[in-house]
Amino acid sequence: MEPNYSEYSTTELEDALANIDKESFPDRVELLKVELASRQTSKKSSLNADSDDFEPNEQFFKCPTCEKKIGFFSKTANKWGKTKTCPHCNSPFETSVKLKALAIALIPAFVIQLFILRPVVVALGLHGAISTGIICGILSLLSMRYRKVRSTNVT
Numbered sequence: 001m002e003p004n005y006s007e008y009s010t011t012e013l014e015d016a017l018a019n020i021d022k023e024s025f026p027d028r029v030e031l032l033k034v035e036l037a038s039r040q041t042s043k044k045s046s047l048n049a050d051s052d053d054f055e056p057n058e059q060f061f062k063c064p065t066c067e068k069k070i071g072f073f074s075k076t077a078n079k080w081g082k083t084k085t086c087p088h089c090n091s092p093f094e095t096s097v098k099l100k101a102l103a104i105a106l107i108p109a110f111v112i113q114l115f116i117l118r119p120v121v122v123a124l125g126l127h128g129a130i131s132t133g134i135i136c137g138i139l140s141l142l143s144m145r146y147r148k149v150r151s152t153n154v155t
């Protein structure tokens with residue numbers, strides 16, 4: 001009867017491959033090699049899922065873990081420091097600035113500031129620089145993302 005190699009552990013497989021009579025059972029050697037190779041790839045992919053394929057789940061003013069909303073003016077959002085704690089599920093998350101989003105928003109924001117905001121601010125009798133400040137604040141707010149903290153970094 002053919003041994004069922006899929007029930008063997010990886011160590012048992014390696015053992016069997018090392019001790020098998022290769023002359024008498026060439027097909028079993030093949031089976032062992034195939035089984036071992038499949039173990040190695042599945043081991044590799046599970047390792048990748050743990051480390052390299054870390055999914056930060058970037059969210060726009062939402063908790064990256066439970067995906068509940070965190071308000072712009074909530075205590076959590078306005079707390080100082082890079083790492084914050086979700087008020088809903090207590091999971092830590094960090095804020096990051098998405099430079100790509102910032103770059104995309106920069107040109108329309110500049111246009112809005114030049115043709116809409118600045119004239120309004122000036123018409124109100126305020127200094128034009130205030131509109132630049134407002135736009136910068138909105139821009140940094142729009143490009144801000146909350147993402148999961150890599151568990152390996154939490155020590």
Ligand SMILES: [Zn+2]
Pocket residue numbers: 063064065066067068086087088089090091
């Ligand atoms: Zn949460």
